[in-house]
Amino acid sequence: MAVGSSGFSFRINTVTHPVGDKTGRFMIMPLLAAGGLAGYFESFGFISPTWGSIIAAFIHVNLLLLLVFAPSALGFIWLERKVSGRIQDRLGPTRVGGRFGWLQGIADGAKLIQKEDLIPAAADAMLFRMAPYIACIAAFGAFMVLPFSNDWVAVSLDVGLFMLFAILSLEVLGIILAGYSSGSKWSLYGGMREAAQMVSYEIPLSICGLVPIISAGTLNLSEVGQLQSGWFFNWFLFHDPFTFVAFFVYFTVATAGCKRAPFDLAEAESELVGGFHTEYSGMRWSFFFMAEYGAMFLVSGVAAILFLGAWNTGIGPVDELLGSLGWLGQLVGMFIFILKASFLVFVQIWVRWTFPRIRIDQVMTTCLKYLIPMSCTLFLGAVFWPLVLAMMTAGENQRTHLWGEPLGERVSVQADQWGSDR
């Protein structure tokens, strides 16, 4: 599968389904079955492996821009306006901007591009220019390991979730650099608040992410999604009581992690003018918001993969049918995944326009005194759950068998894909 001797490759991983017909998929979809786009370009003969990889990387990046940037920057901002208009009875978003207000986003984009790119005299110009890019690249770089459908992932890693959190945690670097380099006290306050908030909220975020991982036995997000195929009670949300609670704790923490209201103290406009982005204007300002919406979609997608059955419909026979359709089924799976993630983004927007902003000390108290102990308890509970279950339910001979097994259940991809006899 490695592309030439180049040592690096960008590919959409292809693993053959037991259900799907391997040769058939090669015939129908040579682009996706040739071991990734890089392999496809190499098959022409006149393109070297290096250039094949570069062209493939370019196409992948553009696909991500089309599938992730466009819906997040345009779609979610449109959604945010409409939802806020409905909830808070704001007349503007429900009336203006073409049919259903679709022109408003384009008008915003045109306005932001035309605005002057201001840099304050007191600012550290290099860091000030760099900060929005860091935030944006970190938020969108993490999509690299996020699978969009069965096998459809840019880089499939065995440390997928860990890698995702590692890249996402770099977003806060951009925020803090923006706060510091603006040379403004409002910005510095915003940056400091963001730093304190993120350093504390990353702990329960990681621990809650690990709770379904204990049941899955793998950090590879593709495999976590695969394990939840079949009926919806196979979803990790319904796996045990601890994962059920962990979903809600994770979602709360993830909302705070994206600095969304009611946890948006870094930009609290009632106290700090604009927080870390007070001094920014035009496109650099909008990069922070693209990063925010990208991160919202990312954490919602992770929630969908870890708890809500990823790209599976939750109805066993339908999943089986989609699996037999090959790449078409994968396409449908991608839309199901995006739908689930977008629903969670909608909930985040709903929460933002419903709850009042809480104070910074309340934000820290919520995390350090409640969310961290809760997530640690859930983690321990999820560890002990299989043992307790084995003692309560299994017969004498089976009990010894279960005690001897590793805690996480590893189901091979080939055997029992649709959970028919789980």
Place this chain on the structure above:
Amino acid sequence: MGVRPMTGGVILFYVFAAITCLGAIGVVLSQNVVRMAFWLIVSLGSSAGLFFMLHADFVGALQLMVYVGGTLVLLIFGVMLTTTGQYMKIQSSPGEGVLAGAVGFLVFSMLFASVIQVDWSNTTTKIGITVPMDDTTETYNATGMGNTARPLGLSLLGLRPDKDLGKDAGSSLSTGYLLPFEIASIHLLVVLIGASYLARAKRRAGSVD
């Protein structure tokens, strides 16, 4: 030592190596603490890129999580919040420059001497990647492409999928890294408890009662 063909991997290696070195030089040359931290993060981040190119995904992710994130925390809570203005700019005297340059030169000469003494000609041909795990299991990764997490995790539990222990059964080789892992964990726990004790003791001494 023949000249390597300029494949994508080699080009990327040069890019990451150059960014790592430039970041390190930036740390030395800049005088603002925050810029130093920024260059340090650039340097550490691109060395994480070098780890990814070696297919050491776990180590690379760890580098991003621990060093880049850790530097950030160090920067904010260690430097920006505790100093009062005068340390934001660090201006070193010429004597310090000479001393630091001498130390840096000594370390560099030691590294350089040890690097050129190794015969690298054996490593110019790539070694085929063998998958230590059961190769009948279908995984999502191309074989051997960075899926080091499971062998590493098993090694920490005392299982070594990369070694044929049946062959080395008589030797005194440790079967895994369970004991070093536990020692490191206890060490970190001691440090944590010590740190919280020190922080508390200071507050108690300053309080009224």
